[in-house]
Every structure is written in C-alpha cells, then in structure tokens.
Amino acid sequence: MKLYNEYSDYLKLMYGQKVYKLPINIPCTCPNRDGTLGFGGCTFCSDIGTGFEMLNNSLSVKEQLKRNMEYISKKYKADKFIAYFQNFTNTYMDTERFKNYINDAIMDNIVEIAISTRPDCISDEKLKFLSDIKKLHHVNITIELGLQTVNYHTLKNINRGHTLAEYIDAVLRIKRYNFEICTHLILNLPGDTILDTVETAKILSVLKINQVKIHSLYIMDNTEMGRAYKNNEIRIISKDEYVERVVVFLEHLDKDITVQRLAGRAPKENSLFVNWGMSWWKIKDEILNKMESENRYQGSKNRFNICKI
Numbered sequence: 001m002k003l004y005n006e007y008s009d010y011l012k013l014m015y016g017q018k019v020y021k022l023p024i025n026i027p028c029t030c031p032n033r034d035g036t037l038g039f040g041g042c043t044f045c046s047d048i049g050t051g052f053e054m055l056n057n058s059l060s061v062k063e064q065l066k067r068n069m070e071y072i073s074k075k076y077k078a079d080k081f082i083a084y085f086q087n088f089t090n091t092y093m094d095t096e097r098f099k100n101y102i103n104d105a106i107m108d109n110i111v112e113i114a115i116s117t118r119p120d121c122i123s124d125e126k127l128k129f130l131s132d133i134k135k136l137h138h139v140n141i142t143i144e145l146g147l148q149t150v151n152y153h154t155l156k157n158i159n160r161g162h163t164l165a166e167y168i169d170a171v172l173r174i175k176r177y178n179f180e181i182c183t184h185l186i187l188n189l190p191g192d193t194i195l196d197t198v199e200t201a202k203i204l205s206v207l208k209i210n211q212v213k214i215h216s217l218y219i220m221d222n223t224e225m226g227r228a229y230k231n232n233e234i235r236i237i238s239k240d241e242y243v244e245r246v247v248v249f250l251e252h253l254d255k256d257i258t259v260q261r262l263a264g265r266a267p268k269e270n271s272l273f274v275n276w277g278m279s280w281w282k283i284k285d286e287i288l289n290k291m292e293s294e295n296r297y298q299g300s301k302n303r304f305n306i307c308k309i
Contacts, residue, residue, distance in 0.1 A: 003291045004250050004298040007211070007260040014140075015111055020076060021084045022068040024061055025054035026101055030089045030118065032161035042148075043158045043224035044186075044217065046270070054087060061104035069109065082112040082142075091117040095125050102133060112140040114182070119145050119170035120162040131177045142180040144213070145170055150203050151196045154189050159224070164203075171207050182211035182260060187245045189217060190225075190234040197245045201252035205302050211258040214249070216242060216283065218266035219273040226272050239276040239283065246287050247296055255299025262287050 011019045032038040055064045065083060072078050083105040091098060105113055113133070122143070130141050145167060149155060152163040167183075174181050183204055187197055204212060217236070219229050228234045237245075246262055253259075263283040266274040275283055291297060 001297050005258050007258055010258040015080055019080045020072045020078045021082045022065055023054045023084050023086045024064050025057040025087050027057045028088045037161040042160055046220040046223050061101055079109055080111050081109055082114050083110050084114045086116050089118045089121050090115050091126055092121045106137050114142040116144040119167040122170040122173050127177045142182055143174050144182040146184045148186045149189055149192055150200045151192055154191045180210040183209050184213045186215045186217050188237050188242050194245055197249045198252050201249045205254035211260055213260040214262050215264035216275055221270040221272055229272050243286050247291055250298040251301040253298055254302050
C-alpha cells in the first residue's frame with residue numbers, strides 16, 4: 001500500500017520520465033495589494049512573495065526558461081519541463097498582457113504550463129485562451145489556486161481577501177475547461193484546528209481536485225504576521241502537531257489526488273520562523289515514518305454516503 005500519491009510518480013506516469021518545474025517570475029501583483037481589495041497582501045506575504053528562488057522578473061519569460069532549462073538539463077539530464085508561473089497572482093492583469101506571457105512560454109520541451117493564481121482572479125476569457133493554447137500546442141494546463149484553508153474566519157484574519165465561496169466558484173469554472181487543478185494549503189495557520197484540516201481534505205475530495213500542495217507556515221520579518229509573532233500575539237503549533245495534521249489530512253484526502261508537497265521551504269534571510277528550525281526534508285521523513293509505523297495512508301478515512309438506510 002502506497003503511503004500517499006506522490007507528485008513525482010504522477011509525472012512519470014503522465015510523461016514517461018522525470019519532468020522538472022521551471023519557475024517563472026513576471027511583474028504582477030495581487031488585488032489585496034494594489035487597493036482593489038486592500039493593501040499589504042496576506043498577513044504572511046512579504047514584498048517578494050514566494051519569489052526567493054527565482055530569476056529577476058526583468059528577464060523575459062523565454063530568457064528565464066532558457067537559463068533554468070540549461071541548468072536543470074545539465075544537473076539532472078532532464079529534457080521535459082513545466083513552465084511554472086509562480087509568484088503572486090499570475091492572472092491578475094489585462095488579457096492581452098497575459099496572452100503574451102503565456103505565448104512566450106511555448107518552447108520545445110515544455111510539456112505543461114502551470115499558473116499560480118487566486119480563486120477570485122479567474123476569468124472565462126483567460127480560460128478560453130488557455131484552452132486554445134492547449135489544443136494548438138499540445139501542452140497540458142494546470143491552474144494552481146491559493147486557498148490556504150477552508151476556515152473563512154482564518155481567511156479573513158490573514159487578510160486573504162476572498163472566502164471559500166470564491167474558491168468553489170473558481171474550481172467549477174476551471175473544470176469546464178478540463179484543466180488540472182492544484183490547491184495550495186497551509187496546515188498550521190494561527191487559529192486553525194485539526195478539525196479545519198479534516199474539513200479541508202473532505203472539501204477538496206468532494207470537489208475532485210487533481211493535486212494539492214501542502215505548505216508549512218513560514219513567517220517573514222516586515223510582514224503583519226511577523227509583527228504579531230514578535231509580539232507573541234499568535235501561537236504556532238508544535239512540529240509534532242504539524243506532522244499529525246499532515247497525516248490526518250492525507251487520511252481524509254481522496255486517494256487519487258496527487259500530492260505535490262508535504263512541507264514548504266523558505267528563505268533564511270529575514271525569516272522569523274521556518275519549519276521549527278529543521279530542514280523540510282526531515283519533516284517529510286517524520287511524516288512518512290509516522291504513516292508507515294502507524295499503518296496510516298492517503299484516503300483510508302475518505303468515506304462519504306455511508307448511511308445505508
């Protein structure tokens with residue numbers, strides 16, 4: 001019995017070999033940064049977003065892909081890649097500009113385009129364009145939606161700018177175009193409990209999400225959450241509690257959903273809290289060891305419609 005449905009196995013099955021994600025950093029922002037919904041972004045988000053491992057966004061999409069492709073090809077002998085528009089909200093721009101960025105990612109050896117965005121920034125106009133790209137260039141499309149939690153009280157507290165309803169609406173819209181959907185989650189947000197973890201897994205399973213990416217919360221200086229952390233205004237759960245939450249989440253998650261990640265990484269510079277001072281892979285090892293020793297695995301508690309009367 002497999003402990004969980006690992007992303008690397010999914011990619012090998014889909015493409016017949018190892019495939020590597022190449023991050024793309026384009027100049028964009030979010031509606032809760034530019035004043036449309038608010039300012040400052042999510043309370044945990046820094047001014048650089050998640051772009052700490054990326055090339056500068058002054059480089060063109062093609063140049064970023066070429067540089068990353070050359071490096072990964074030499075290091076891992078890879079020849080198939082995913083163009084990953086990662087940082088901030090990559091659909092939050094006018095349609096023509098969005099089209100130009102996506103078209104620039106059409107290159108030899110790019111077998112998939114993954115686009116990270118917010119649930120409230122999904123439009124049918126852009127989805128129709130991506131559908132045409134998929135058909136014309138024979139590339140797969142994955143939309144990565146940042147949800148973080150299904151607890152709408154927590155979503156409000158972290159200044160997310162949307163609730164669960166917008167996420168469900170985005171999923172239903174995207175499914176009409178038959179794209180893969182990956183959902184990003186943070187399982188140790190202040191205020192969330194293990195009941196939220198279970199409910200999140202159940203909702204993703206009911207919606208038949210294709211993939212999930214689990215992050216462990218990291219806290220950066222010069223953020224609202226960083227200020228609260230330094231003032232002892234928020235509680236971070238223990239590492240053991242996080243490990244248990246991940247295992248419980250996987251138990252309640254449909255066995256067919258692919259899991260991209262079990263814990264996150266963060267920059268050392270300006271970090272106030274990252275993975276309880278441990279490497280992300282050590283936390284992953286603890287999760288897998290716990291699952292194996294306790295005979296717990298993905299989907300083992302994912303049951304609906306159990307009433308037979």
